[in-house]
Amino acid sequence: xxxxPRARGALAERWAxxxxxxxxxxxxxxxxxxxxxxxxxxARQVFERLGVLPGLPLHLxxxxxxxxxxxxxxxxxxxxRVPFGVAEPVAIDAPRSDMFxxxxxxxxxxxxxxxxxxxLLALGRDLHTLLGHGTxxxxxxxxxxxxxxxxxxWTMRAIGPIWAFESPVGDGAHYDQSEWxxxxxxxxxxxTSRAPRATPFVRLRTGVAGRVELRGDERxxxxx
Amino acid sequence: xxxxPATDQRYLEAVETLPRPQLLALQQERLLRMVGHAxxxxxxxxxxxxxxxxRPSDIRSTADFTRLAPLMDKDQMRxxxxxHDDPFCGLLCIDLADISFIGxxxxxxxxxTLFSYRWGHTxxxxxxxxxLPADGPSSYWGGTLRDWWEIGLxxxxxxxxxxxRMRGPMFRLLQSLGVTPVMLGYGPDDLHQFxxxxxxxxxxxxxxxxxxxxxxxxxxxxxxxxxxxxxxTSYKGVLFAGEPVGPKMRRTFERWGLAxxxxxxxxxxxxxHAHDCREHDGCHAWxxxxxxxxVDPETGSPIEGNGRGELVCTSLVNxxxxxxxxxxxxxxxxxxxxxxCGRTHARFTPVGRSADxxxxxxxxxxxxxxxxxxxxxxxxxxxxxxxxxxQRVLERLKIRVGYSGTPALGPLRERVAESVHAAVxxxxxxxxxxxxxxxxxxxxxxIPRTVKT
Numbered sequence: 160x161x162x163x164p165r166a167r168g169a170l171a172e173r174w175a176x177x178x179x180x181x182x183x184x185x186x187x188x189x190x191x192x193x194x195x196x197x198x199x200x201x202a203r204q205v206f207e208r209l210g211v212l213p214g215l216p217l218h219l220x221x222x223x224x225x226x227x228x229x230x231x232x233x234x235x236x237x238x239x240r241v242p243f244g245v246a247e248p249v250a251i252d253a254p255r256s257d258m259f260x261x262x263x264x265x266x267x268x269x270x271x272x273x274x275x276x277x278x279l280l281a282l283g284r285d286l287h288t289l290l291g292h293g294t295x296x297x298x299x300x301x302x303x304x305x306x307x308x309x310x311x312x313w314t315m316r317a318i319g320p321i322w323a324f325e326s327p328v329g330d331g332a333h334y335d336q337s338e339w340x341x342x343x344x345x346x347x348x349x350x351t352s353r354a355p356r357a358t359p360f361v362r363l364r365t366g367v368a369g370r371v372e373l374r375g376d377e378r379x380x381x382x383x
Numbered sequence: 384x385x386x387x388p389a390t391d392q393r394y395l396e397a398v399e400t401l402p403r404p405q406l407l408a409l410q411q412e413r414l415l416r417m418v419g420h421a422x423x424x425x426x427x428x429x430x431x432x433x434x435x436x437x438r439p440s441d442i443r444s445t446a447d448f449t450r451l452a453p454l455m456d457k458d459q460m461r462x463x464x465x466x467h468d469d470p471f472c473g474l475l476c477i478d479l480a481d482i483s484f485i486g487x488x489x490x491x492x493x494x495x496t497l498f499s500y501r502w503g504h505t506x507x508x509x510x511x512x513x514x515l516p517a518d519g520p521s522s523y524w525g526g527t528l529r530d531w532w533e534i535g536l537x538x539x540x541x542x543x544x545x546x547x548r549m550r551g552p553m554f555r556l557l558q559s560l561g562v563t564p565v566m567l568g569y570g571p572d573d574l575h576q577f578x579x580x581x582x583x584x585x586x587x588x589x590x591x592x593x594x595x596x597x598x599x600x601x602x603x604x605x606x607x608x609x610x611x612x613x614x615x616t617s618y619k620g621v622l623f624a625g626e627p628v629g630p631k632m633r634r635t636f637e638r639w640g641l642a643x644x645x646x647x648x649x650x651x652x653x654x655x656h657a658h659d660c661r662e663h664d665g666c667h668a669w670x671x672x673x674x675x676x677x678v679d680p681e682t683g684s685p686i687e688g689n690g691r692g693e694l695v696c697t698s699l700v701n702x703x704x705x706x707x708x709x710x711x712x713x714x715x716x717x718x719x720x721x722x723x724c725g726r727t728h729a730r731f732t733p734v735g736r737s738a739d740x741x742x743x744x745x746x747x748x749x750x751x752x753x754x755x756x757x758x759x760x761x762x763x764x765x766x767x768x769x770x771x772x773x774q775r776v777l778e779r780l781k782i783r784v785g786y787s788g789t790p791a792l793g794p795l796r797e798r799v800a801e802s803v804h805a806a807v808x809x810x811x812x813x814x815x816x817x818x819x820x821x822x823x824x825x826x827x828x829x830i831p832r833t834v835k836t
Binding site for chain 1: 484502564580
């Protein structure tokens, strides 16, 4: 009854069209099924590095308009047999995250935003009680409040259409180097695709402040 | 998995036009199987059936079921959840480890309740997504696929997807029909991108239109002189979800060339979605996916045949967290005659929600009754309003109404009150607030149309 995306050439090449959100505005870009499969493989590595285990619930916060970025992470969780509950990273949806965090003992919370954390505090929640038992991965704007509550989150940095992840010790953020090259120019991170992605980027100005350090074979992104 | 039908075929699946006796036989077969499954695995169902001394073996037909099985509602589910510290309200019939995705309700009436899906594969890119098991009948989203095929989505198309995530990755449904989703959101630039992308890709569907987005498009038309007829020229369907389109907003979209191409997506009693077909004569309740009944909203007594009542639905194919005789509070007009489109399943037209009704004396007022009157006043034309409903029976109708611009509030209050008076015969108390205040009171897909204070 349904079409297999793999069997339909047009859909495999044009799996989705997303909006790249850059400081100067937005621009549409296409992702292919190949891109999604490669990004799913990377997302799985991320979750394995976070110590995510099958069978235990996880809360994944992300925005629906970023589905082409988010879906590989969801797909990785499906593949790892990790049940996950979702919410949007905006204050208006904070009651949903609040519900998930009160009613489940989440093994990890990924994508915590400053808006959500502020809204949880406004609801009178104790961040340590709510979040202290699992692995946390937050956007940079949530870090001060989380650290202030004695928590030690990972950091998730958006660099154009990709996410890079830095451990709580702050030793630099890892990204998928098989697909992307991140460079720094004048304190701004530039993104280049290294693989045949549906929409290739060459030194895309991301508007993200930062720098890149080479450690061994790996390029690590550090905050600006 | 079988391929899609030829693009000129109107129906996605043969079951859509199954002669009614065969459809009801299929429904009964699935119902009897579901009753046993739910009683065995759902603590909630077992508790409530035991409380009235009912066993699955007592149910030998659909008629037995609708006569004997207890009704359930969200208050009972929440009570179970709180009493047992069970986020799934006692409904989960499988192990937590076997769930893929935990979705949740809008939460407009309290803590959101959960909808859980089992994917059926370890690769979410395979077409059997939530509710679309490769080895069984279509469930939660299967009906949505049929409806979207009916609207006219075909492989190779593009579809605008302004989807929230709480119900799951519904863009996968577009892809299941071979349609490329164009992912947009609520950023300040996204509606402008929508205009450009509509001209570039000529999409065939917009999912999901809301009052909020409609207001934004009107602003773009007004301030930039954009020809919205051209923007929407390729669209076979603009789907309103979360809440229906208001009368004036509908007229705006019709002015943009979309007459006959505006579709409502509503809840099929929380079993899935229901949409109107191209005949626009009610939303199809897929009766191989669920049992649809109507009951008296006050007494809960079944109403036979066609008529108006509270929609009560039973899952037939959801093995994960099935609802049995669930009353979701939607008041509908239900019909079981065949639709002009050729489909044999029941249809219903949402009238309102029982939780939204207020009684002023003996006069019943639902949000839809005042919607058009509020839209008719230019400063409140966006139709952003909430009936203040501390309880069902009130001495006076009070409505909080959003306005745009910087109007003189005293005269505006009088004009809105007069417009509502003309529509419903009751002179309301009007509280005016800026549009943003109303918008911030709910999700971007759904404004609570009644509030307690």
